[in-house]
Amino acid sequence: DIQMTQSPSSLSASMGDRITITCRASRDINNYLNWYQQKPGKAPNLLIYSASTLQTGVPSRFSGSGSGTDFTLTIGSLQPEDFATYFCQQTYNTPFTFGPGTTVDV
Amino acid sequence: QVQLRESGPGLVKPSQTLSLTCTVSGASISRGTYYWTWIRQPAGKTLEWIGRIYPTGTTNYNPSLKSRVIISVDTSRNQFFLKLSSVTAADTAVYYCARDRTYSVDVWGKGTTVTVS
Secondary structure, three states: OOOEEEEOOEEEOOOOOOEEEEEEEOOOOOOOEEEEEEOOOOOOEEEEEOOOEEOOOOOOOEEEEEEOOEEEEEEOOOOHHHOOEEEEEEOOOOOOEEOOOEEEEO | OOEEEEEOOOEEOOOOOEEEEEEEEOOOOOOOOOEEEEEEEOOOOOOEEEEEEOOOOOEEEOOOOOOOEEEEEEOOOOEEEEEEOOOOHHHOEEEEEEEEOOOOEEEEOOOEEEEEO
């Protein structure tokens, strides 16, 4: 299985901050990397697919980059609704695997 | 608007079989190029991909669960199903059904909590 790691595991930020979350795959996954946001008690929500493509309806303050093994999710200016947990997922090979998550709080 | 809804028992005894149904509305399971997927999440932990099914019946399973999992589909009822046998406390989780556009999951059900006890 392809292992996914994320850093940091949590971070404290303030409204208006620019933040970056990193995801690393245990081997080359090309650009088969997705980012999801999850709020407590809710299902995850797709933000970015294919490493850098913004899902329809997702605000443009979210952006993704990377290829191969190293990827980043950036939130350009944190809004109150962005405080949540973020997961990366590789879909290069089954079983599709998720990172451990990064929690963004105040 | 496509919606998915999980249903099934919230409590299953150890060694028994967990059975869940996902009902899809707003779209036909048999149309399009989508897989239909099950994902679970133990409390406070990350997500675990269980497996998926294509409308033709082709399946992919997580090898860690493969010996215990069956995913099936009934296109006439617009439903797909999860069966997980020989459950233990480690199978306690929120179970999500979802639509997989081959390389990303774009529509999720609200999730259903299953406790093994």
